Amino acid sequence: MINVALIGAGFIGRNHFNQYVRLAGRAKVVAICDTEEPRRLGDWSGIGGNLGDAQGTRRDLGDIRPVADWRTLLDDPGVDMVDICVPTYLHAEMASAFLEAGKHVLCEKPMALTVEQCDEMLAAAADAPGCFMIAQCVRFWPEYAFLREVMRDGRFGALKALELRRQGSFPKYSLEHWILNPELSGGAILDLHVHDVDYAIGLLGLPLSVFARAAAQPSGAYDRVHALWTYPHAAVVEFEGFWDMPAGYQFNMGFTAVFERAAMVWSMFGDRPLTIFREGSQPETPAMPATDGYYNEIDYFLGCVERREQPKLSTPRESRDAVAVALAEMESARTGRAVTIAV
Ligand SMILES: NC(=O)c1ccc[n+]([C@@H]2O[C@H](COP(=O)([O-])OP(=O)(O)OC[C@H]3O[C@@H](n4cnc5c(N)ncnc54)[C@H](O)[C@@H]3O)[C@@H](O)[C@H]2O)c1
The missing domain is CATH 3.30.360.10 (Dihydrodipicolinate Reductase; domain 2)
Structure with missing residues (x-):
């Protein structure tokens, strides 16, 4: 079982949460981090979007831990993988920190705002034990x-x-x-x-x-x-x-x-x-x-984590080139x- 911390419970974070529910048995969301208290507590009623599960609802998150500050998850031994669904300008700092902390990292697209930030992420991934993929769902x-x-x-x-x-x-x-x-x-x-x-x-x-x-x-x-x-x-x-x-x-x-x-x-x-x-x-x-x-991208990434194999269907280098x-x-x-x- 892969223990996942979801970071950012907005439009796409909520969508990813629903995929983990569908993939129960292989992965479990153990923590939800969002700077907005209602969102980390499961009140997703005000969240909209353009595709997929577009309209949010209020969810009972059961024993999932609400987290306000993502940094507290870096050394959390109960977290194997993080799924980064925060705004793009935060991707580089967060993904690099979690890779350096030894976590598996799935991070939303676009990889970052600049090529320099992407290169920092690639450098952090180069020496990291965890799997790393940008969520290029297409x-x-x-x-x-x-x-x-x-x-x-x-x-x-x-x-x-x-x-x-x-x-x-x-x-x-x-x-x-x-x-x-x-x-x-x-x-x-x-x-x-x-x-x-x-x-x-x-x-x-x-x-x-x-x-x-x-x-x-x-x-x-x-x-x-x-x-x-x-x-x-x-x-x-x-x-x-x-x-x-x-x-x-x-x-x-x-x-x-x-x-x-x-x-x-x-x-x-x-x-x-x-x-x-x-x-x-x-x-x-x-x-x-x-x-x-x-669903398919998360299913695929979980498979990579299970096999301890870096993703080949979407590589961070290609996401950087994009x-x-x-x-x-x-x-x-x-x-x-x-x-x-x-x-
Ligand atoms: N793959 C896709 O089809 C797809 C679709 C939409 C968005 N995205 C990408 O996903 C990312 C998020 O977009 P969104 O539409 O979900 O945005 P959003 O504004 O709906 O949600 C972002 C969430 O992150 C939270 N957040 C912000 N700063 C935080 C922090 N420091 N720590 C923890 N939580 C924090 C916000 O409170 C909010 O709940 C973007 O990079 C976007 O490009 C991808």
Whole structure:
């Protein structure tokens, strides 16, 4: 049994808690740390979100220990693993401290706000005994995992074009609106679109260069990005990521992947499930596993901890590169020029 301390009981922390409930028998949440007292005591009724278990409820946490200061968990022998679900600007300090304290660390995306912070985390992980993964849930989402499988086995021939989409309305749910402050969250490019940046790196490797156009709020925070990446194999790779839609616009993610002999299209809230189109045959809708990326990523990380094996499906180095490429897109948007990737 892996004893877990959950740090940050906001939108995503609450979601992760629900996954541990589903995974009871392999892991147990023994402590919940949040600076907000109601939240560490299980009053999650005021917490919203854009996806998954979006609306919170009040929970009876039983014998789970409420913790106000995360530092008190560093030397706690009753904690094997921490799951860091606090705002992004706190990731680097917390993850590094827990790695150095010998804990297994699952930390929410984006890895951090700067490449320097990511490198500090990698340095802390290098000498640490614990497993370490950034929670890039999209890599574990069934439809995206299916696309990766199709790419790897080459059943439809070479990739001609890939378009990744992530779309939403303003995220108004974060505590004190930290997410809307680019200094704390990195704006829509680092907070939202980074999912697709990381996924594309996992699928295709690093691009040679990126070119982006982005739109900003009056505060200067980018809330929309359209990007085009260059690869030596010449596939067209483009992205659309935004959270500037009016309230009520349903969160959506999806992709279009065009291969030599087939095309695959998926939109989370579209009319169709993942559909494969081929000349001469009816569109196919292959069955997908019922579990989502949140469950799958935690299931996978627990497996790594059980086997004492560093994660391979999502490595901290790739998560660091995703931050570097997302920041390069911001530079491209700012300068109007393509940015060469040298990470
Ligand atoms: N994987 C995903 O799909 C996904 C979705 C949403 C958010 N996230 C990421 O998860 C992280 C948290 O986002 P959120 O939407 O849950 O934010 P949130 O504001 O809803 O929750 C953050 C929680 O952390 C707590 N907190 C803040 N400082 C703390 C501290 N020092 N010690 C303990 N608790 C502290 C807050 O009180 C709050 O309850 C961000 O990095 C975000 O990018 C990932």
